[in-house]
Amino acid sequence: MRIITAGVALAALMFAMPVAKAADPIVLKFSHVVAENTPKGQMANKFKDLVAERLGGKVVVEVFPNAQLYGDNKVLEAMLLGDVHMAAPALSKFKKYTKSLQLFDLPFLFKNIEAVDRFQQSEAGQQLLLSMKKKGIIGLGYLHNGLKQLSASSPLRVPADAHGMKFRIMTSDVLAAQFEAVDALPVKKPFSEVFTLLQTRAIDGQENTWSNIYSKKFFEVQPYITHTDHGLIDYMVITSTEFWTDLPEDTRKELKAALDEAVAFGNKVALAKAESDKKLIMDSRRSEIIELSDDERAKWVEVMKPVWKKFESQIGKDLIDSAAASNAAS
Ligand code: LMR
Numbered sequence: 001m002r003i004i005t006a007g008v009a010l011a012a013l014m015f016a017m018p019v020a021k022a023a024d025p026i027v028l029k030f031s032h033v034v035a036e037n038t039p040k041g042q043m044a045n046k047f048k049d050l051v052a053e054r055l056g057g058k059v060v061v062e063v064f065p066n067a068q069l070y071g072d073n074k075v076l077e078a079m080l081l082g083d084v085h086m087a088a089p090a091l092s093k094f095k096k097y098t099k100s101l102q103l104f105d106l107p108f109l110f111k112n113i114e115a116v117d118r119f120q121q122s123e124a125g126q127q128l129l130l131s132m133k134k135k136g137i138i139g140l141g142y143l144h145n146g147l148k149q150l151s152a153s154s155p156l157r158v159p160a161d162a163h164g165m166k167f168r169i170m171t172s173d174v175l176a177a178q179f180e181a182v183d184a185l186p187v188k189k190p191f192s193e194v195f196t197l198l199q200t201r202a203i204d205g206q207e208n209t210w211s212n213i214y215s216k217k218f219f220e221v222q223p224y225i226t227h228t229d230h231g232l233i234d235y236m237v238i239t240s241t242e243f244w245t246d247l248p249e250d251t252r253k254e255l256k257a258a259l260d261e262a263v264a265f266g267n268k269v270a271l272a273k274a275e276s277d278k279k280l281i282m283d284s285r286r287s288e289i290i291e292l293s294d295d296e297r298a299k300w301v302e303v304m305k306p307v308w309k310k311f312e313s314q315i316g317k318d319l320i321d322s323a324a325a326s327n328a329a330s
Pocket of ligand 1: 034
């Protein structure tokens with residue numbers, strides 16, 4: 001009897017004692033809206049692999065592509081609540097948190113990705129990574145996707161061709177003003193809805209990069225794509241200030257190094273895909289690619305460029321000037 005009582009007591013003690021085990025890894029959820037075969041999709045997967053290789057056991061990265069976890073309209077709130085830890089929304093999607101990043105939506109601001117890169121790496125560009133710090137979000141770096149093209153249900157050669165057409169845009173007032181400048185109707189919608197909106201003809205067109213148009217099959221439901229290079233889709237890789245500063249310092253350093261490497265890889269993918277996905281679309285013959293003459297392109301520039309003046313007071317003239325100056329090769 002006494003032996004049984006002692007056994008029961010021992011078992012009770014064992015359950016009560018904390019069991020020594022290795023600390024659980026930090027789970028870092030990375031949410032994005034695009035396909036895996038895109039610059040952002042590949043960057044996120046590379047980051048996950050590098051972290052597994054270097055910080056295995058300490059940090060586990062879980063990547064959620066295709067808006068599986070959150071669309072870009074919800075991800076920032078989710079990040080502030082601690083439900084997701086990293087994301088890389090397009091620079092057009094931060095309007096609620098800062099006005100400065102509207103800069104990147106100004107039509108015909110950058111002539112190529114090299115110019116974008118020069119600006120992003122400049123002091124002014126790096127400062128912008130901290131423009132949402134007071135709101136609890138910090139930028140860890142920029143990632144390229146590429147220049148935007150216009151796709152539509154009828155051919156667009158000159159601005160008048162877009163009159164009265166409905167274009168899906170990201171949640172940016174600059175982009176709304178850009179389409180209003182050509183007497184078109186901008187419609188703010190999440191990326192995940194674009195294919196269906198195009199397919200059902202609820203909208204007539206949209207603007208995006210070659211890799212997004214290809215990977216989301218927009219070219220299968222848009223018979224014309226005009227090669228305009230009129231704007232930019234690049235990303236800011238963001239995290240919450242709270243999550244980032246709470247990490248042990250050595251872990252934070254290793255994560256940042258892995259991220260920088262993944263971004264460099266993603267940027268190479270972006271450059272390659274701007275060429276190869278355009279070619280895949282062309283070869284598919286599902287969509288005609290319209291190349292503009294210099295005169296036709298000048299007409300788009302002429303009607304869209306006044307948008308700069310409209311947003312100058314919100315963005316800051318100095319910032320616009322320094323971004324525009326990056327077009328001159330250093
Ligand atoms: C879009 O909404 O068109 C893009 O921001 C999607 C993306 O993340 O590239």
